[in-house]
Amino acid sequence: MRWCVSIGAVLIAGAMAAGGGAGIAAPNSGSQVPDASDNAAAVDIELILAVDVSYSMDMDELAVQREGYAQAIVSKEFLQALKSLPNGKISVTYFEWAASNxxxxxxxxxxxxxPETADAVAxxxxxxPIRRASRTSISGAINFAMPLFDEDPYHGARRVIDISGDGPNNNGAPVTGAREAALAKGIVINGxxxxxxxxxxxxxxxxxxxFYYEDCVIGGPGSFVVPIKDRDKFKEAIRSKLLLEVAGRTPERRIVPVAEKEPRVSCLIGEKIWQDRWGR
Structure with a gap:
């Protein structure tokens, strides 16, 4: 089942996940990567943050997007939710994407x-330095992300690709094929x-x-979309999404199930727009 989630509902879920635990978890000592057989190699979630830097994003949006992720990772709510997990830690990688290559x-x-490791990542x-690039290939981002899990020295109960973007796929392979390949590997995609x-x-x-993200991009158990429709809510939405991903749950309030039917928006709409405009 896939869901469209309001920001308010996610904040409620984050608070529930954090529970009544006071304070913030202390970081584990030592920076050496443990062997896969070591208990220290276990994390609660392996999270890939895949961030759009195509030219349709202006420089202010790119800056706010970066700041939003950095602030979310060090927020009190995020760290409290992290503390509530069985292992109390996640592994994360962050990459930026545009065209298929x-x-x-x-x-x-x-x-x-x-807090110390969160501060370091932030x-x-x-x-x-902020950059911009041509084209929008969500399929390229998903295909790039999948093998990254094999490179993660830590091993989580959940593997999640978190994709942010401001337009449909218009370059590379169709997005639905990449999505299905990820789902076949047990990977969840949120948007x-x-x-x-x-x-x-x-x-x-x-x-x-x-709708496009709900019907064509996301997938897997508990997958969800948190739309950003107000520039002033940009950072709040990013924090809300990360809280829900760490909690590993879908809030029961103010959510709308996405019908498992024909997509409401064509999953090839981006390719069609590009073809109509450029003829190739």
Whole structure:
């Protein structure tokens, strides 16, 4: 079952996941990566943050997006939710994507187990120069993300790809094929469709990008979409999404199940718009 989730509902779920635990978990000592057979190699979730940097995103949006992830990772709510997990830690990698052959890892696999490791990851995200690139290949991002799990020295009960973007797939393989390949590996895909601007022919945006993400991009048990429709709520939405992913649950309130039917928006709409505009 896939879901469209309101920001408020996610914040409620995050608070529930954090429970009544006071304080923040202390980081584990030592930076050496343990052997896979070691208990220390266990994490609660392996999380890939796949972030759109296509030209349809303006520089302000790219900056706010970066800041949103960095602030979410060090937030009190996130760290409390982390503390409530059985192992109290997750592994995370962060990469930026555009065209089908354009992906750049900003943060290789890191473990977050408390405020110190969270601060280190947030600092790495913020210090990397912001870039923009051509085209939008969600399928390329998913295909790039899948083998990254095999490189993670930590092993989690859940594997999640978290995709943010402001437009449909218009480059590379069709997005549904990449999605199905990920689901076949037991990977969950969640989405953060960015809808803060009016759809424009020049940037090839579409109406109802949230429907597109729900029907064509996300998948797997408990998968969800958190749309951003207000620039002022950008950072809040990112924090909400990460809280829900760490909690590993779908809140029971203010959610709308997505029908397992014919997509409400064509999963090839981005390719069609590109073809109509450029003839190739």
């Amino acid at each position: 354009d992906q750049k890892i900003i943060i290789p696999w890191r473990v977050i187990d408390g 600092s790495e995200i913020l210090k990397t 953060l469709p960015i809808m803060v601007k009016e759809p424009s022919y020049s940037t090839m945006d579409i109406d109802n990008l949230d």
